[in-house]
Amino acid sequence: MPDTQAAVAPRALTEKTLRVPTEKLPRVVIPARLRRFLSPLALVLLWQAASMAGLISPRTLAAPSTVLASAWELVLSGELPSHLLVSLGRVLVGLGIGLSAGVALALIAGLSKRGEEVVDAPMQMLRTLPFLALVPLFILWFGIGETPKIALVALGAAFPVYLTLFAGIRGVEPKLVEAAQVFGLDRRGLVRHVILPGALPSALVGLRYALGSAWLSLVIAEQINATAGIGFLINDAREFLRTDVIVVGLLVYALLGLGADALVRLAERRALAWRPTLVKG
Amino acid sequence: MADIAPPASTPLRVRNLTRRFGRNTVLHGLELDLAPGSFTALLGRSGSGKSTLLRTLAGLDPAPAEAVLDLPRPVSVVFQEPRLLPWKKVWQNVALGLGGGDARGRAARALEEVGLGRHLEAWPATLSGGEAQRAALARALVREPRLLLLDEPFAALDALTRIRMHSLVLDLWRHHGPTTLIVTHDVDEAVLLADRVLVLDGGRIAADLTVDLPRPRRHADPGFATLRRRLLGELGVDLQEAA
Numbered sequence: 001m002p003d004t005q006a007a008v009a010p011r012a013l014t015e016k017t018l019r020v021p022t023e024k025l026p027r028v029v030i031p032a033r034l035r036r037f038l039s040p041l042a043l044v045l046l047w048q049a050a051s052m053a054g055l056i057s058p059r060t061l062a063a064p065s066t067v068l069a070s071a072w073e074l075v076l077s078g079e080l081p082s083h084l085l086v087s088l089g090r091v092l093v094g095l096g097i098g099l100s101a102g103v104a105l106a107l108i109a110g111l112s113k114r115g116e117e118v119v120d121a122p123m124q125m126l127r128t129l130p131f132l133a134l135v136p137l138f139i140l141w142f143g144i145g146e147t148p149k150i151a152l153v154a155l156g157a158a159f160p161v162y163l164t165l166f167a168g169i170r171g172v173e174p175k176l177v178e179a180a181q182v183f184g185l186d187r188r189g190l191v192r193h194v195i196l197p198g199a200l201p202s203a204l205v206g207l208r209y210a211l212g213s214a215w216l217s218l219v220i221a222e223q224i225n226a227t228a229g230i231g232f233l234i235n236d237a238r239e240f241l242r243t244d245v246i247v248v249g250l251l252v253y254a255l256l257g258l259g260a261d262a263l264v265r266l267a268e269r270r271a272l273a274w275r276p277t278l279v280k281g
Numbered sequence: 282m283a284d285i286a287p288p289a290s291t292p293l294r295v296r297n298l299t300r301r302f303g304r305n306t307v308l309h310g311l312e313l314d315l316a317p318g319s320f321t322a323l324l325g326r327s328g329s330g331k332s333t334l335l336r337t338l339a340g341l342d343p344a345p346a347e348a349v350l351d352l353p354r355p356v357s358v359v360f361q362e363p364r365l366l367p368w369k370k371v372w373q374n375v376a377l378g379l380g381g382g383d384a385r386g387r388a389a390r391a392l393e394e395v396g397l398g399r400h401l402e403a404w405p406a407t408l409s410g411g412e413a414q415r416a417a418l419a420r421a422l423v424r425e426p427r428l429l430l431l432d433e434p435f436a437a438l439d440a441l442t443r444i445r446m447h448s449l450v451l452d453l454w455r456h457h458g459p460t461t462l463i464v465t466h467d468v469d470e471a472v473l474l475a476d477r478v479l480v481l482d483g484g485r486i487a488a489d490l491t492v493d494l495p496r497p498r499r500h501a502d503p504g505f506a507t508l509r510r511r512l513l514g515e516l517g518v519d520l521q522e523a524a
Contacts, residue, residue, distance in 0.1 A: 179364035182339055182357070183420065184378040193377060197368040274368045276406040 062244035070244040071251070079233070084252060086228040087218060090146065091256075094153025095214050101154065102161030102210070103203075109162075110169030110199070111191060120166070127159045132220050139224060149221035156217035157210040164206025168199030201275070204268050211260040219253060290317040290427045293338075293460055296349035299484075300333050300342070307333045309484030317353065317427075318458045322471035325481035326516060331464045334481065335432050338462070353427035353460050357420075359434045363413035365405035365420075372401040375420045391423035392416065394456075395449060411442035415449065422453060429454075431463040435470065447473060451496070468512045472505055473498050480515040488515040 030038070044064050050056045051063030058066065074080035105123060108115035134155070138148040172195050180194045222231020230249050237245035293315040300308040307330040315321055325331040336342040337350075339358045344350050365374045375388035389401055395415040405413060414434060421429060431450070435443045451474060454461050465471055471478045472492055480488035490511065494504050 175360070175362065175364055176366060178341055179358075179360060180366070180377065182341065183424070184380070189378060193369070194366060197366070200368075272368075274404045274406060276367075 058243060059241050060243065062242075062247060066244045067247045067251075070242075071248045074233075074245070074248060080248070080252070083228055083230050083233045087222065087230045088256075090149050090221070090229065091153055091214055091218050094150045094217070095157050095210070097150065098154035098157030098214065099161055099207075099210060102158040102206075103165060105158075106162045106165035106169065106203075110166045111195070123159070123162055127163065131155045131159070132217070135220065135224065144225040148224060149218070149226070152221040153214050153217045156213035160209035160213055161203065161206045164209070165199055165203040168202030168206075169195055171202065172198035201268075201272055204264060204271065207267075208261060208264045211264060212257065215253065215257045215260070290353045290458075290460060291351065292317050293353060293428060293462075294349065294351040295338075298334070298337065298348040298350070299345060300330070300337065306484055308337075311485060313479075313486065315460050315462065317460055319477060320454055320461045320475045321463070321477045321479060322475035323462060323464045323479050323481060324466065324468065324471050324512060324516060325464075327466065329481045330484050331481045332432065335430050335462070335464050338428070339430050355424050355426050356428045356430065357422070357424050357426035357459075358430045358432065359414070359417050359421050361433045361436055363405070363408075363410075363417040365408075365413055365416055367405050369405075370401070371397065371403050371405060371408070371416050374405065374416060375423050377420070379423060387423055388419070391419040394422070394453065395419045409442075411438055411446065414438060414446065418450070418453065422457060425457065426459045429459040429461045431461065433465055434463070436466075443470075448497075450474065468509055468516070469500065471512065472508050478508075478512060480512065482515070488512070 047056070047061075048064045051058070051061070051066075056063070062070070071080070105119050109119040109123070110116070131152070135148070135152065138151055142148040142151055176198065177190060177194055180190055185193060219231060222229045223235065226232040226235070230252050234246050234249035237243075237249065293313065295311060295313040298308050298311040298313075299306065311330075311334065313334075323331050323334065333342060335358075337344050338352060339356060341358075365371070366377065369377065372385060372388045372392060375391055376384040379387065381387075389398070392398055392401060395418050397412060397415055397419065400408065400412065400416075405416070408416065414437075417434070434450075435446050438446060447470070463471070463474060472494075476492055478488075478490045478492060479486050480490075482488075488511075490508065492508060494502060494508075498505060500506075
């Protein structure tokens, strides 16, 4: 749309106001997708210029060029990949435990009345706790090794999935369940063909929240006496006032979060192809 | 599908069916007999208990212990809304819960019969209201029901689509011969489709009329107008007002 606008605008509505400038400017048409990146790019260039002009001290914030160079060095030395693997490992194990627990509890609470009575009340109470505030307790319980870090990630991932899957199961259209019953589906068939697919959109939203929450938990967890991982890289860099390395660590966190979100969105597009908003014609 | 001979069927027999919701008695010792393969329409004002009766026959509402329910089986239902599972393709919806082999082939044949042969792989969200309701008809028929319950199935469709659906339902009924009961609030629809029209009032069958008009039936037929007037009278609509 913006492309055509750029091409058509001078002759259409804006003839009078825009005639002079458009005749003088060369017609460079930038695709809309790229245009979104223009202002972030401008900010980075501004940052670079300010750093080069000495307006931003490297102790406050390293220049983008320095950050890139340090990132490259860290990759080449193998330092960044090894820390990244440690962090990824923590997230994957924590997510595995947290998602399994969240899904299992949501199925128990969602599919049976008694299960709801037993499971839902404590889950709703616990969820009001800011789970990051549990760090001191976790250190007392699990020490300062890998366990409290993984436990924190697991806890951060479990609640969003529990809440959304439980709500999704309970939100399945009763009329659809009724129709499926008329057509001979038993309890298992109902769960498999009606209830779980119906709860899936909600559960996938929960999965995205869970991933976001897991990354946040990882950042906090890696502040606990870590000797490896992206968080350790950042803390270690702080000791030496290496703002460039700190920014590299932050960028890695951001990219991991983006990547995870993109994966879930891809999964959504495949699993929810039936949704009216995604169905074409 | 005409080659499928309708298997011998039992009559439908209901005795002593009482349903209460709180202090409100919806069905009051109801008795109902339907001949095998007959097409009956059930009329009634809203709140007359016609939906409760249909839901009880469909097994969706529990029948009280003292009631007698002898039903031809299997039973299929077409609801007012299509109630297709949006996450299953059209043919999978029709084949849902279907026992026996070649579920897909049977679903495909049923869909062809209702004119949706080209939509097997479509998502329900892409169907029009009429198409979705035809898919729901295919889903009901693929089970070869001996009792077909239709719960105001055309109420949400536009007038033109409804006319097409009427002739489709009659065709399917002739080919498959299930005992058919349609709940409707539309007197014209009842007279157009059914051989017998029941009016439910106060939890009992208040009127029982035989429609003895040749098919295809037309509104212009004098017999049609007579029946229509009588039924409207039973439903408490003033004739002068209605005309």
